Amino acid sequence: MAASHIWVSPLRPHSNVGVSDLGLRRCVDMRCNWDLERLPRWECCCLSVLAQRAITPVEDEKPLIPQVETSEAIDQVQDTQSRGFHKDLNLLPKPLSATDIFSSPRNSAKVRVAYQGMPGAYGEAAALKAYPKCETVPCEEFEAAFKAVELWLVDKAVLPIESSVGGSIHRNYDLLLRHRLHIVGEVQMVVNHCLLGLPGVQKEELKRVLSHPQALDQCDMILTKLGVVRVSTDDTAGAALMVAASGERDSGVIASDRAAEIYGLNILLEKIQDDDDNITRFLILAREPIIPGTDRPHKTSIVFTLEEGPGMLFKALAVFASRDINLTKIESRPQRKRPLRVVDDSNKGSARYFDYLFYIDFEASMAEPRAQHAMAHLQEFASFLRVLGCYATDSAL
Ligand SMILES: O=C(O)C(=O)Cc1ccccc1
16 A cells, blocks of 8 residues: 555454445545555454554645536546546545535435544444435544545534533534534434443453543443443544454443444443433534525524623623524633733723633524524624534434
8 A cells, every 4th residue: 555545444354244334445545546455355454453554544635626527627537537547437526416415414325424433433323324325434533524524535524512411522613613614414313332342251351441531431330330440542433443453351342332243342231321311412514505494493503702891692692582592502612812802901900801702503594584683683793703504403313
């Protein structure tokens, strides 16, 4: 494999499921359509080697695919073809079509959806809930998933934004602002954690348990009861891969039943989370916004900043209350580029305040006049306002 090629999870771990279930099997460097089928038989490789090779960040580079099909762009593709890079144009990422943008997520076929983690992570399950026939694309980090959409490597990204137990995932709030993607949908997922171990291992033999920090927090009671050391990993499925690869019989994992199947681990306990109603909300992000509808309940997500002054947040919230618009979420984050606001008062000296960004989700579609009026009103006194997306509410758990 040439070092210059970008691979998104060329993963073929040794497991009893078909290799076709596992992530992307194609080099996503647009100049190349190598297929993993041509590479040495991955099934024969040792898992620890795979663990090192499988996870590949999406590198920061210019998109290689033209975004609109101008004749110049088509010439470029043909030119590339004549130099022998493309053998099959169908392998190129397809720009969002009108039907893709306008149809509801659940109706789309073969959309490529990026998520953070390894195959078997909850993010992958969320992607498959939103787009049952999609091709899921694992990414090492949240930011890699944002970049994969921006670089046209995938069509969408699915990212966790809040959990009923742990609250907001602040990192993704910050990334939403930093990147110019649009929220086009949401997915609510019931997360049922399992305790996994190598075949033949009993739960009493475990000395440590590996998982994503959120999963470790959500299963605090059982971990305390077992008296094990908690080890944080990037994602739940990555923990399953590590234990399967290391063969450590005293290491357990908290992950999904699907991760157990993929990595050949046994389920020692099921539904081990402290709270039965363990729900994580994921956002679906795309390069283009959807056209908001009024045919079904919609939510709109916005971010704004306010000028300093008494009652400014009260005033901001009143634009919704006065129009009978229900808020489902409010989150404040410090403004990282301008964290402090210095206010001079000649009598008392200068005071320093934290400067905040406010994120709000409200239950209305931007197609409704009351939402448009609320935004126009807020804009009158917000120093910055951005609509992050308007999308259909997910009410199916
Ligand atoms: O690690 C994963 O599988 C994730 O998708 C993150 C996560 C962890 C715990 C609960 C929900 C999502």
